[in-house]
Amino acid sequence: MPLDTPAKKLTKKDFTSDQEVRWCPGCGDYAILAAIQRALPEMGVTREKTVFVSGIGCSSRFPYYMNTYGFHTIHGRAPALATGLKLANPELDVWIITGDGDGLSIGGNHLMHLLRRNVDVQLLLFNNRIYGLTKGQYSPTSILGQRSPSTPMGSLDAPIQPALFALGAGARFVARGIDTVVKGLGDLFGEARAHHGTSFVEILQNCPVFNDGAWDGVTAREIASDTQLWVEHGKPLLFGKDKEKGLRIVDGGRRVEVVSVGKGGVPESEVAVHDETNRTLAFLLAQLQIPEHPMAFGVLYRDPMVAYDQAVVAQNEQAKAKHGDGDINALLRSGHTWTVE
Amino acid sequence: MPLDTPAKKLTKKDFTSDQEVRWCPGCGDYAILAAIQRALPEMGVTREKTVFVSGIGCSSRFPYYMNTYGFHTIHGRAPALATGLKLANPELDVWIITGDGDGLSIGGNHLMHLLRRNVDVQLLLFNNRIYGLTKGQYSPTSILGQRSPSTPMGSLDAPIQPALFALGAGARFVARGIDTVVKGLGDLFGEARAHHGTSFVEILQNCPVFNDGAWDGVTAREIASDTQLWVEHGKPLLFGKDKEKGLRIVDGGRRVEVVSVGKGGVPESEVAVHDETNRTLAFLLAQLQIPEHPMAFGVLYRDPMVAYDQAVVAQNEQAKAKHGDGDINALLRSGHTWTVE
């Protein structure tokens, strides 16, 4: 949420730290870094009020490259740490950077509780469906059958779907983007920051070293218009090069089918309209998978309620209003005391 | 899943251990204990193949009272421990007993991964919306504003909804019951056990000492028929004393409304029919809350897929089939060796 604005207009460079970036050449993380370094000045934030908090993983090196405050914590715990930071200093604008391993394997519980509490932070989950930093083991979002050093015969556990998980955990803002779709990312970051409460943003990210092309089926430029559905509140769920395809909801809301729209197909009025405040619709959209359906991007769900840190501040104020500023001497003498002479 | 059956018909008493039960008088846990001790003989299980695994909490004392194998582990970790147990010994019939604190606070991550992996166990979550054992602090399922020793001015974090969370995590069997509805419980336990994969069963449980009546708005006998919707696959979603009320799905599947059915109301055909294989419907049902809607009970969702432990066994077998039974001498000499004479 916007607070102070800087005296002079800042640029991408102002948000770039002096540390050499240490990701592999071609890593999707570069594009995300650039996107946020470009988006922050647009949002008019100050460097000093901005904090990036991360866990451990390739993605979690992110804070080092931002010329803001930053904390590279321990594996999986960034949401917990950020919660304390935000409670201690609610004026800060806190961004959490995490990976599919950091955020959903070891850190899944903290993520769940961050979401249900609705702490006012932005969380960006870089989903490359692999553990990058530890050299390529499968992750909780890896596809069934993923071969990796720890699953030489293929993985056997069904992947978690991050956006679905977030919705089940009670998230109030769920969005999805792609590392290479920089413009889309910048917009999402702006929306995420504007939202009061936890903004959950899953970003499909390519790890060229250990899981190259994991998202190609969705992200490859040639097929993008057929595999990506960018949703917008109040707009029909259309996709395809000429928006010639749409989603129709059938079976009393239980299933979604792809229909041709316009000439030769169904009228646009039969195509479902996105309502970002409807959690059930978001649940339906979050589940869509290629090849049956396009994958949904943009703000899938947004339904603000009071942020946890705001409520805590308010309750603390209420206590002060009721009891006055605490007096330690009086506290020590509260209840039953007696005097020895 | 059923395995051996006992030589002679067992009874409730066979499943009762010699340990004195140490819950508070009136605790809802007694009814659940009785229900399972009664249900197990019905399922024809043997004592020796049955294992109860729990974490820490009042509810987690459960294994001591079952005359089967049992492991009272550490706080929140029962799902992880049970996973190892089941992988080591897939023939065992493993039941996990957990509480809203044990399973959803400290143990939320293990629960999530148990569900997405779909390990073939039954998990019963005793939801009393409070920490019983540690004397009454609010829990992740406590209502907003819950007053407790740790939240004297009322809690500020939105509760997690266990069934919703389970669906978001990828559970393939999600059910809900009530401590005092013993018949319903027994049935659910049977269904849970019959399901291959993780069966998640939330049980509304009363803690008369620290959160008495937390569920009265749903469970009180007088109002039960209006506040409880017991779902059955393929049957319309009817409730009320004379099944005179039903749920209609409106808004393209995004909302549910309560309608009167029959004379003066809508025809029964307009009432939605339960389809336990539809995850979106389950998501809708899991969200229903009093007073707007009745709360949904029974098997909300069931859509089996291969259980993790089965897949692991199969992969191990496949490796054996391919390479033969491993030979340590050969292993030590695999790859490059040389001889010194």
Add this chain to the structure above:
Amino acid sequence: MDTPVSESSNNNRETLDSVVIRFAGDSGDGMQLAGTQFTQTTALAGNDLATFPDFPAEIRAPAGTTFGVSGFQIHFASHDVLTPGDAPDVLVAMNPAALKVNLSDVPKGGLIIINEGAFSSANLKKAGYTSNPLDDESLAPYRVLKIDISKLALAAVEHLGLGSKAALRTKNVWSLGLLYWMFDRDRSSTIRWLEAKFANKPDIAAANVAALNAGHAYGETAELPQGVGTYKVPKAELQPGEYRNITGNEALAWGLAAGGRLAGLPVLFGSYPITPASTVLHSLAKLKHFGVTTFQAEDEIAAICSAVGASFGGALGATASSGPGIALKGEALGLAIMTELPLVIFDIQRAGPSTGMPTKTEQSDLFQAVWGRNGDAPLCVLAPATPGECFHYAIEACRIATKYMTPVIVLSDGYIANGAAPWRIPSFDDMARFDVRFHSETEGFHPYLRDETTLARVWPKPGTPGLEHRIGGLEKGYSSGNISYDPDNHHKMTKVREAKILGIANDMPEQAVELGNDSGELAVVSWGSTFGSVNQAVRRARSEGLDVSHIHLRQMWPMPRNLGDLLRGFRKILVPELNNGQLYRVLRAEYLVPAQPLDKIAGMPFKVAEVLDGIREHLQA
């Protein structure tokens, strides 16, 4: 109960020097309430005192069983009292189970007051008696006062027309009345308390007052058997001042709030409930108007991480737990050590390993506190000796944490946590402030700039323009604060982290000798909550003419700077601990002195006699 000092007191009361009373009954019988009220009243009467509440592990254990017995022991005297007493002079047993569990602790000739009315055959069976002890010879060695308290209490409140369940619940207050009569206590403060507590239920208040008075009246009017008299314990010479009872956990909570004030910082206390630490959270949750934010986290890891995040943000982060929870915090403690952030951790020790006996006390987390982490990860460890000292050491922890940019663990235990002791209330205005100054100079800034004296790094507060920086758990360059894999740098950083912590010893008092000489035959070295029994035991040993000194450690790490020299002045060193030998090993490792253990691993405090025996044996060995 000591032998009567004189018999020339009012109403022919025997004057006693000190008395130990134990209230015991079913956990539903209100024994903690009776004990607490007796304590208040006794404090008002001017005695010194110590108490020991002992709860069952269950929330509501089945009535009448031995594991459902709840006890409360108070030791009061006309002189200094340091322990709740080894053995009760008077046992109040409200039911057969209470008698069964406690009888063996009563010395021959001790007085046992028994609620006969509860000795039904059902209750006897629940307690595991095969025959009624009131009917056989088993109580012959004691002075026994059998009263049907149940019936008398019912009769006393009959006129109020309560249900019989509620009426019966006054029997604890009835017995309290009897003891008030026996020990010449004033009922008025308890009456006021009952009236306030049951302000909304006037009939319950009235019933309790009636029962209290009836018990008292019973004493005055009934013919009591031979050997049961009335007693008086004269006032103790206490330091003048205003007093209150305080439990260790309350004192930690208040000390943390006070420490935040003295540092000029808001406090964020992130915690996850666990016995016996939860009440620190409960106390702090009521102190929001003191600038304390409490956060009940999803687990212990999140709790400590939230505190680390808060400290990074410029607040004072704190957390509390007990053994198993502290184990979970180990990795994050390492992060706080590496990032050199202030952090206060309360470890309220309980009997381990693993879940152990959660409601029982122990001192077995010393290793975990000092050495229980990956890597070379030094921090500061303090150990208060009494509930009152918890207040002081919580403040000290805040001072050291912020001055040295380090985590500080305060080791308390279940015994101090729950035990209430009279405490002379300090004046907050007299306490020295230690206001934190956040770093502000942007020139030449990097986040690992150090103070030359303390070796603490600077504390730059997010939100400050020009001090934007990144920290984390990777090794830092000494002169840049950036990530560094340089071998020499790691050596240097490890040494500076150590030196910083060891330097804290220069900022804390030298080790004093509590009792006895500065050198000699035997030093008894204790730490934490065993202070009272060890001190008493050494006092007795010295009165027997033995050359023994008592040294009590409160600075567990770094240890007091003179400790090595001091210990080397003794030929023998005995270390009584409620664990399987931890401090004695640390002393040997640090000072190469021949420390020997005296262990008790029973979930219970030392008895004075146990330590005394140990001293005698050790001197002979």
Add this chain to the structure above:
Amino acid sequence: MDTPVSESSNNNRETLDSVVIRFAGDSGDGMQLAGTQFTQTTALAGNDLATFPDFPAEIRAPAGTTFGVSGFQIHFASHDVLTPGDAPDVLVAMNPAALKVNLSDVPKGGLIIINEGAFSSANLKKAGYTSNPLDDESLAPYRVLKIDISKLALAAVEHLGLGSKAALRTKNVWSLGLLYWMFDRDRSSTIRWLEAKFANKPDIAAANVAALNAGHAYGETAELPQGVGTYKVPKAELQPGEYRNITGNEALAWGLAAGGRLAGLPVLFGSYPITPASTVLHSLAKLKHFGVTTFQAEDEIAAICSAVGASFGGALGATASSGPGIALKGEALGLAIMTELPLVIFDIQRAGPSTGMPTKTEQSDLFQAVWGRNGDAPLCVLAPATPGECFHYAIEACRIATKYMTPVIVLSDGYIANGAAPWRIPSFDDMARFDVRFHSETEGFHPYLRDETTLARVWPKPGTPGLEHRIGGLEKGYSSGNISYDPDNHHKMTKVREAKILGIANDMPEQAVELGNDSGELAVVSWGSTFGSVNQAVRRARSEGLDVSHIHLRQMWPMPRNLGDLLRGFRKILVPELNNGQLYRVLRAEYLVPAQPLDKIAGMPFKVAEVLDGIREHLQA
């Protein structure tokens, strides 16, 4: 490189006793491959050898930077080799960054082979050079061989028409060819290996072979500068047998599989990836047909809990991690201790505290392993000294865990984990089985029945009729196995848990002296991976006539039963450790002997000279 022993060898090769070569280049330059191939070939040539690979922390660090430099050092000799060598006699520097990072380790007069072709101004800048070291005096103290390896490699493979990127990638193999020529190595095994590795890409295989041959040919034909010669290192006298190279992590994995076999149990290995432990999981994941199930858990806590669950179920549960992950496992370790279940834990130590320097080695988890848990929580700790010993100690861990029903921690470290050493392959058929017998007697059964000798409790396997029972983390009654809060029982159980672990010392060898006398002036006591450098240093000290013995510990807890007596036979004790002083404190605590530390906390193994200096200093002090 030692001084030539003789010059009378084939082709006028100088004969050397031992040589240390370091390959260094960008992480994309294939230095690990070159090093590994040189190692293979050298082993085949009959030398003894030791290696030290040193990776950058990044997966793919930006090319040309100093932090992206990857190194591989090999020490080979005609005698026993215990360490990878202090300083390289020959440095191969493939780019400016590699030169910059490694130059200071090369002794004056050492040979440096430089790939001139990589010394572009861009690369020089990336490495942080302001002027080209090839053009100034900075290399004057060394023998330098400048070759444009890039260009020569490109030329050698030109005829194959590869892209220039792929072609350039052969330069590591080109330099390998040159070194093969220089040290008289046979190319054929490398050629076979390349052909197998690139079987699917025949042009790549051909290119590599061509480059290898070209490098070799260059040596044969080019005029080499003064001081650069050709050398021969005669065969070492090795114990006859079949040999292989093995890394510590591979050996742990194979040892665990073998241990499961010898116990007659399936193994469940639950683990969560972490550097440098992950490769244990990777190795075991390939052994499913050995009755090993691997489970990549969601975190370290789940990993160890899955292993505890498996052991409860009658399998052998095992887990592995490094410092931060082991810290997370502390609470669950306590559960395994309390429930007395077998469990094998590999802790592959890395530089701490906190995240520290994940890719660097250290020995700083000893405290954590021995004492780092809540409560009195004893377990067994073993520490292999070499990669080969990892196999043996993994088996020993399985034996002790199942025989004594206890967790056993094996402390390895990043150095042994990744370092490959030639290992004489044992015969599995000669190894003693230790088949587990599950409890089967229902008569008088309870789960804490103990074996009188080992004090181990019985192991009843779920699924067995009549042995249904419940266990957990709460204290158990000694004679019933039921939950018990009895004070004396807790004392007794704490003591029996301790006695059981201490008793393991009777089941393991006495401590031997590696070098020197059984008593004397100075004992140097080391543990774990520092074996080689400490042994060498003591050997040299003894050859200088100093009265020094080397004692190397492998049983960290319980310690060998004769260790105290042995140590008391020395006037001084020096404990070299890659940490800030841990074992030396444990020795003082246990035996009250005047052990002194010699620490190096640099993420690197000891150099022999460092230990030797420490010995000399300590003897003078």
